[in-house]
Amino acid sequence: MLTNRNSIARAASAGGATKSNKAASTPATGSTIELTNVSKAYGEEWLSDQILDNLSLSIAPGEMTVIVGPSGCGKSTLVNLLAGFEEPDSGKITIDGEEITGPGKDRMVVFQETALIPWQTTFENVVFGPKLRGDMKTADLEKEAKKLLVKVGLGEFMSKFPLQLSGGMQRRAELARALINEPKVMIMDEPFRGLDAMSRSLMQEFFLQLFEENRRTNVFVTSEIDEAIFLADNLIVLTNKPTKVEKIIDIKLPRPRNYSMLTSAEAFEYKRETMAILHEEAMKSFANTSKGVA
């Protein structure tokens, strides 16, 4: 089902009602994020590049909100704003009603590039943040880190250094490193980009299983349409720069999900619709950039 341009991803219902395609037994644990008329430009005024243009969006608690858009439209810019690494020029972003003014451990970000510290073991990487902040007793922290590493399938690899891990294992270590902070929101910026096809699909299944177990609010940016449809509750399709929300597609595939669902007629229709929008936006961008070219 499609909703209109710049409409709201899903009204965050006060009672936290679940949709039929959710694992109804798992309560949502995440936060609500509201973006209201958010604009962002880069560069000096005389040569300013308007990236986001009055973008409004509501990200509902406990849902997997996936963002796709044409290359260079500002997906990572949006991630940086949600993470609090950057500030909007105008408009506002709130989490549970509080304006985001900087990074916080309520929002953990996993990027496509590994951010693991190369000279620390996997275990040391996972405990690093909370240890630095001193916000957990050492014994509890170590117990939790071991539990998480077993959960992400790295129980046997705790004492290995990042470069001794495969790409998929590194991403799982990154997930453990984020999850130890018990964030209310996970923000994922193309986290599986660069993995080979098999590792990527295994990571998608693994990540989905984690999500379906704990139902945190997730914002997941990807350029892979199949990945987007496989993961999403709400698929946000962005326009070209200056970027707005073009469409929000409510992905009604049942949960728990498996890959065979991507071959259904329903999934095919989601894919066709998304590709049509992205193609149209790419053509507009091409037309703009080729203006003046003889």
Ligand SMILES: Nc1ncnc2c1ncn2[C@@H]1O[C@H](COP(=O)(O)OP(=O)(O)OP(=O)(O)O)[C@@H](O)[C@H]1O
């Ligand atoms: N710090 C910055 N300073 C100046 N320009 C920037 C900065 N960050 C991003 N941009 C520009 O903003 C635009 C959007 O970049 P962004 O990385 O957010 O897009 P994206 O949709 O994530 O791209 P891709 O699909 O290639 O990953 C690009 O034109 C980029 O060059």
